[in-house]
Amino acid sequence: MDHLIPEAEKFTTRLLNEELDNTYVYHNLAHTQRVVEKAKMLADLSNLNDRDKALLLIATWFHDTGYIKGFEKHEEESAKIAVSFLKEHDCTEDDIEIIKRLILATRKDYEPKHLLEKIIRDADCAHIGSKNYAMVSELLRKEWELTCDKTLTEEAWLKENIDFLSIHHRFYSDAASANWDKGKGRNLSQLLKAQKKLKDNRVKLKHKKETLALKKDKKELPERGIETMFRVTLKNHITLSNIADTKANILLSVNAIIVSLVLANLIPKLDNPSNIHLIYPTAIFVLFTVTSMILSVLATRPNVTSGKFTKEDVANKKVNLLFFGNFHKMQLNDFEWAMGEMMQDRDYLYSSMKKDLYFLGLVLNRKYRILRITYTVFMIGIIVSVLAFTIAFQFSGR
Numbered sequence: 001m002d003h004l005i006p007e008a009e010k011f012t013t014r015l016l017n018e019e020l021d022n023t024y025v026y027h028n029l030a031h032t033q034r035v036v037e038k039a040k041m042l043a044d045l046s047n048l049n050d051r052d053k054a055l056l057l058i059a060t061w062f063h064d065t066g067y068i069k070g071f072e073k074h075e076e077e078s079a080k081i082a083v084s085f086l087k088e089h090d091c092t093e094d095d096i097e098i099i100k101r102l103i104l105a106t107r108k109d110y111e112p113k114h115l116l117e118k119i120i121r122d123a124d125c126a127h128i129g130s131k132n133y134a135m136v137s138e139l140l141r142k143e144w145e146l147t148c149d150k151t152l153t154e155e156a157w158l159k160e161n162i163d164f165l166s167i168h169h170r171f172y173s174d175a176a177s178a179n180w181d182k183g184k185g186r187n188l189s190q191l192l193k194a195q196k197k198l199k200d201n202r203v204k205l206k207h208k209k210e211t212l213a214l215k216k217d218k219k220e221l222p223e224r225g226i227e228t229m230f231r232v233t234l235k236n237h238i239t240l241s242n243i244a245d246t247k248a249n250i251l252l253s254v255n256a257i258i259v260s261l262v263l264a265n266l267i268p269k270l271d272n273p274s275n276i277h278l279i280y281p282t283a284i285f286v287l288f289t290v291t292s293m294i295l296s297v298l299a300t301r302p303n304v305t306s307g308k309f310t311k312e313d314v315a316n317k318k319v320n321l322l323f324f325g326n327f328h329k330m331q332l333n334d335f336e337w338a339m340g341e342m343m344q345d346r347d348y349l350y351s352s353m354k355k356d357l358y359f360l361g362l363v364l365n366r367k368y369r370i371l372r373i374t375y376t377v378f379m380i381g382i383i384v385s386v387l388a389f390t391i392a393f394q395f396s397g398r
Contacts (some may be wrong), residue, residue, distance in 0.1 A: 004318035005088055006254050007063040009036075011085055019068040026139040027067045027074075031294075036060045038126035042119045045175035055095060056116050058082070060123060061104035071147055079103045118172035122180075128169060128178025133187040137161060155202075158195045162188065164387050237360045244367040245300050251374055252296035255289045262286055277395060281388035288381020295374035299367050314338045317348050322356040 016029040043053045059082070066077030069145045079100045086096045104110070105117040112118040129135040141157055144150040152160060165188045171177040262282065308329050309319040321327060321342055327335050342348045 002050065004086075004091070005054055005057050005061075007089065008058045008085070012061045015065055015068065015081070018330050020123040021147075024067050024143055025146070026136070026143040027064050032061065032064055034126065035063065035120075035123045039119060039123035042175045045179070046115060046119065046173060048115075048119075048157035052116060055098050056102065056119060058086075059099045059116075060120055062099070063103050063106050063120065065122065070167075075104050075107045112172050115173065119176070122171050122173050122176035125169060125171075126176070126180065128165060128187065129171070129176075131183065133183075134190070155195070155198055158191055158198065161200055162191050162195060165191065226350075230357065233357060234360070237357070237364060240364055241360070241367065244328055244364065244371055247368070247371055248296045248299040248374070251371075251378060252293055252300075255293045255296070255378070259286065259293070262289070276390040278389070281392045283384060284388045285381065285385035288377060288385060292381065293376050295370055295377060299370040299374060310337065311338075312340055314341055317345075317351060320352050320355040320359070322352050323359065 012032065013029060016032065020028060026345055036057060039056055040053075043056055048056065061077055062082035062085070064074065064078060065081045066074035066079070066389070073206040082099055082103055083096055086099060098116075102116055102120050105112055106124050110117075110121070112121050125132055130136070141152065169184075171180055171184070173382060189353075262285065303325075309321075309327060313319040314321075319327075319338070321335075321338055327338070330338075344351060
């Protein structure tokens, strides 16, 4: 059988070089040569006789030739190619059967039954215990992507390798176990470290994203300083509005009392000819008093608004939903929808608050302007009325 080993090498080398698809970057001639080398090593360490060693090496040369037909059932195809070759070289049926069974022993999840099957399986997975495990396994990963359309993430690939080394794989022969178990353990340890590092990085990345999201949310929400500014300013405006209303009510009350007293006590006496000199001072006094009352009412008189808005107004950010006069005639669901839209839009929310502050300022300006006029009219009215009564009494004495 020894003379068939060079022939098998020559045949399989030509076959794999010429007919194997280039997408098989792992199961190619280089892989077959590595497996043959490791099979020789294990055969020597196991003290195989020449015949068994020759059968093992021939089977090893042919064990992946079936990949020229594709991935599916490549072991059976490899066995067929080997049987055809061996028959052409007049091998015995017993030798052909042994080589065939050795090739089929490389099938996944097959449990080897004797030493030769153990050795060929161990040689086929020898890279698991080598220093080049990571590099060789990456070739297998790339081959899966090219031939099986099986693309794995880094995390999934690490898990695939860890599960294979820790659960599904073992070295069967004593020679393989003695020489490669230590390297296998080292490679498994490196895989576990890489997996832990990947998980730690994922946790850090997740934490970083959450931190950035929180910062973004904080940035998008109204800042505390801005909230405080709006709160204090609006409170001051409301306080000033209350003060203006109070002043207007005081003037209105005072002038109402004065008009009541004039109507009750002074005007009835004007029918007497002796009091005719009081008509003009009384008219002046009543005129200024009534004017002050009218101005006081105008200062506190509210403006009437439509109380309605449309979805277009909300979409165009034209309506200020913080003022009741813009929504008091709307349905509750429409108002809730509009408020939701505003609260989701930071710019719209700030714009509404600024508008509310601005228009409240305009109202205050109107109130205090009218109130100032009212006080001026009241003051002038008192002065003019007193002067008018004084002059009237002086002329009546003559």
